[in-house]
Amino acid sequence: MNKQRNGWATVPSLLMLAVIASITAGMANVSWTNVRSAQAIIAIAKAQSAAESGLSFGGIRLLDEVNRYVIDRGVIDSDLAQKLWEGTWTPIDGFITVLPADDYVVAAPSGTGIVHSLQDVFEQVDAHWFEAEAEDALLPAIDPVSFALEVKPIALDSTEDSFFRLTYTLIENDTRILVTSVGVADGVSRKLSMEFDLDKRIDYALVAMSRVMLGRNVIVEGPIGTRYGISGGELDANFGTPFVMRSDFYGLDPGTLDGTVSAFAALVLANDVDGDNRLRPSHPTEGIGLGGALQDYDGNQYISEMDLFLSRFDSNGDIAVVYDPAQALYAGHPGMSQEFSGDMQLAMLIDNARSDRNGDGVTDSLDRELGWDDGIIDGKDHYAKIDGSIGFAVSIADWEAATGQQWQADVAGSIVSDFGSSSAQFALPDDKLAELSTSMFANAQTWFESESMTGTAFGNPASGQVGSNIASGGTYTPRS
Template sequence: MMAQGNRPGERRGTRARRAPAASRRGVASVVAMMFLMLFGSLAAAMAIASKGNIRTAATHLHVSRALSAAETGLAIATRRLEVSTQRFVVSQSNINPTFGQAIWSGSGVPGQVVVQPPPHSPPENPAPTGIVRALANLHAADLNLVPGVSVSVPTIGNRMAGVDPAVYASGNWLYTPAVAVEAPTVGATVPPPCFSITYAPLANGTDVRVIVTGLDFNYQRSGQPVTRTIMQDFRLAKSARHAILSSNRIMIGKNVTVWGDLGARYQDVGRTNGDPIVTRSDFLGLDGVLDQKLNLLYGAVRASDVDGDNRLRVNHPTEGAAIPSQQFAPTWGGPPGAAFFDVTGDGYVDDFDIFIIHYDRNGDARLTLSAGLTAGTPAAGLTPEFTADDQLALLIDGGAPDRNRNGVWGWSDDNLNGRWDPNEAMLDRDPVRGVNRDQILGWRDGSIDKRDQYGKVHGGLRFSVQKSAWESAQGPVPDRVRGPIRPGGIAAQTYGVSDTGLPAVTPASVSASNTALRNAADGASFQNQVQSQTGRPGVVIQPLAGDVAPVDGLPDNWQTAYFEKVPFNSPSHSDYYYRPVYQGLVFKDVVIPPGTNALFRGCTFVGVTYIQSQSGNTHLLWNEYGKMQMDALTGKPMPTVRRNVYGGTAYPTMLPPSALPPNQPLLIATDAMQSQDKADVPSNSGVNVSALPEPLVVNGKRYTDTRLLSNNIRFHDCLFVGSVVSDTPQGYTQVRNKLQFTGATRFVTTHPEHPDDPDYNPEPQDLGEIAKSSLMVPNYSVDIGHFNSPDTQNVKLNGAIVAGVLDVRGNTDINGALMLTFSPVYGEGPLRDARGNPVGNPAEFNTTLGYFGPTEGDSESLNPNDLPLVMVAGEPKRLVGYDTNGDGLADLPHSVSPVPGGAVPVYFHGYGRINVRFDPSMVLPDGIMLPMGINPLNSTYREGKP
């Protein structure tokens, strides 16, 4: 029997034993040694890498210091170039290679040149005759020089060795001493970082390359410091930033923005309405509550705006504290909320912020426009927020069209209406992403927000007058100048500017460019061009007969001839004109003779249209000779002074034989009390004529109607493919020398329907002169558009736009500069009576852009709020009046009763929109004394040696 508790095969009381484990002490040592070697190698590698990184970082630091020194030098060189070039005030505007080389070197400069004294009065020896010497004199005053790096004194010499002679001019290089960018350290063995500048004129004659080398001596190899060289080109130009430069008052009304400086030379501020500049808010008048908010803002601006930009800086201790705190309930309901804060995030509170806050319904700091303006845009289908003024909305949403500043912008205007419409291709399109580059940055995206960069004036306001004199006569400037000013790094307002800073634009100063344009009007004569088209389909000609039988100061067909007020349809007109009418004709390079005084309807003018007039128009009575007034009996205009042919022989003794019978009939005033000049009275009449002015005699012929020597023309619904130019009257006679562009007027450079047809486009050899100016009519009175211009008006003017006085209304884009030649002086020109006595108010002669109401000094406008509301297809519209001749303009007021048969109602089209943008690349007219300047060519910046 087995013992209980034992398994089979086991012995009781015994234990199993394991075999002893093998020893592994040698393997652990090996592994430890391997890790030691690995970590040691890594530590060594990291030390080596760290040392290399430190060395690389140190090298990079020294390279950066050298590059920073070079960048500092480039900034200083740019400023030195600006200062030095602006000292040279020149008459020539075409900065061609010959002129560029001459003005740079100071040898044989064509035209008139005036060298202004240096701005900081460093000693000059010798006095500069060219820009390079002015630069050298400026650098001669440098301190903190580093010797042994470059020349010891500014040196004018030949080009450096090894450069391409096809790129660089051979001489008149300027080498300057090296200038340290830090103060020397006491005890230092090496100089501080520095830069040296070389000014290298290029072979093209118009550009200068600035070559700047930066040096850091703290790290040297083979005894040489670390250097970096950078270069950039600058183009010599005639400097002017003025979008508008005027000797008469400047008035910027509603729905107008200006990109560029305003230059006001007017100084007779003591007169009624004698403000040199008036700007009106684009947002006043849209809504009564908004007006309350804006007036609160204007009060704060008047009291606390320190820098004159009509904005309040949020973080400024004075301006920020003045921001109004009143709250207003939204017009669509809800509790009161903040109405004055920086919703655009630009650091300012201004009109634009208040406007957006007022209309913003969903708090996204963006206003969705009307359905008509959002169609085809990213905002299509969204609930409209701002619908009160579509033209203002277009002005803001369509402002700054080149949002990405790549030089490509605009659209294919297929329907020729001057505004982008759905399905019209935008030109700056990214085909890969399928987006319009400018639109994604806010241009014509169907909404108004901060990306639209709104400002009333994008530039500075510069005045000849002193601010104290202006405010003493007229009151606080902020009450006259309203709307945000975005000066772009310069002073918002500058007073007491000299004639150099605000040069006078006179008829003589534009004579050279005027002559060149006139010479381009070399087509067939006006009469031949009219005769060759007579009888063509669509051509209508209503001639105006001469004053032959009888000679009574009226056209012989006065009973049936067309006539109109001047200015056209103005409630405060100056005269009446009988006009010939030309409709549907095409003119090319045409010369319109003096005394034409026509109405052109629906005509096309190709190339250069030259309007002739007598230049010697300084007679006291030039505006009065031939003046007419409405005759109640006939219902037709009649001469204010009636004259008859004299049958006697007591001829006035002051007339030459050529102005007497039988060479010329003698006209004598029917009523001696109405005599205008000494020749209106027979020599035996016994009337004392000593107080009367001398008669007007031109080329041996006496004139009693200056219409024959002048041109007062209206262009209605006309297309101009090119430029309009005139003779240069010596005096300003706004009644006789006047141009009016009404209706759907268009100015273009290529015919929209016949772009490749030479008969409808300017001659290639004339394009250079045409590009300088779309309109050059010195001392003419010019009206572009009128109150209630139709939406189809699309005026695009380019270059230097020159006139005596200019009024612009409706839809107009001006890309260039406005230059106004007439300087109103009490007792001179039209501000004299028939005896030469001073009369009138110089402030009544002004250049006006945009809408001003009749209570704001514009007697030719109406207040839309005073017009009756009528329902048209279920929509309320303002009735302006009635069109009786089919030109789309109101010939009769809305109050006429009864309404004539066939009269068509004319409704209010809106205030229009006007955009004036200074073009720095335009060629100014020769003769205007303006300072030279430079245009940085940013794309030429690069690192490396020449």
């Protein structure tokens, strides 16, 4: 008798179905988790980007407003900083003028302080803010106690999905302004802040009302500016050019190097498009005519007179020129032979320029590892005749019309400006290149005299400035 087993396949089928369903649910859960993780990462990145954008925008806006405040005092201390911030200065604080803005007019200023100028431009001029929350309708607002300014949210695009919030605060008993940016995207926020020092400074290492002339063996660390040439009769073809700069390398080797430098100078006059007295081999215009002795010897993507010098005196092909083997040995480079001795003053000038190579505020062995004072001239010295830009009140057209030649004909040597800054600027307005007078520095003179009388004494090896410098690793040689 045959027995039928009805439904025997149902049980394993159900078991298999349960397993498949479980796996499917697990995969769906993992996939959903991955999606949410990806969304969170994207939101974090967007919030971080919004915060960075806000910090950049906030810093630029602060700089624009602060630059409108003109003071005659040479030093800004915490007391004056607070008065400038809150608009509470009095005649005893010196001559203070608030210049009008260049591109907007505030109908009803809320006050005279820097914080009020910031509030006014955000409230009455800007139109790209929005209200993300109901409380934002009360912004921008200045805290009545701390005088901190909080402004409305600013969207990065028309969707208003990503935005940033800015807060400006003058740090108590200090001259620094704290700018805080909170970036928000998809419910995620990121906070960044930066401190800006409220200071008065001249943006130039050298600024003059007269002609500026730089000869051989001169390096300037910082921008140069002159207002010469804007008064009638100043410009002249022979003795009236605003700026004259001579090559540091022409004359070292009349037999070979001088000819190469002259050929390079001719190409600079013909092809240099940005006024830095350097040529880029990869540039469609600046690269014309380069080759042979005119090559990027140190590999920094530019050809300058330094490349010609290195190529001429580098005898062993290590892209460096040794001028002091003993100093090279002290710096950790043994077995070097002298390759250049034609102008030791120039060699030491290049090797010792920009002593704080790593920018930590201290000149020490770490800077020597980066090429400072190592007895060797090479790419690590980052040679520039002017380590900064040059600026003129006169225009190129007026300069060249009066002299009958290109302005660079009298300007030899590389000009290396900061990133994003033009090497040469012309027709600068008064707010960029102001006229200087001795009266502007009267209060600063009094301040420095007071500081010199109350500062730390010169001392001896056991005390004062001498003792402090010795403790920091310096040496002291008494006057004989």
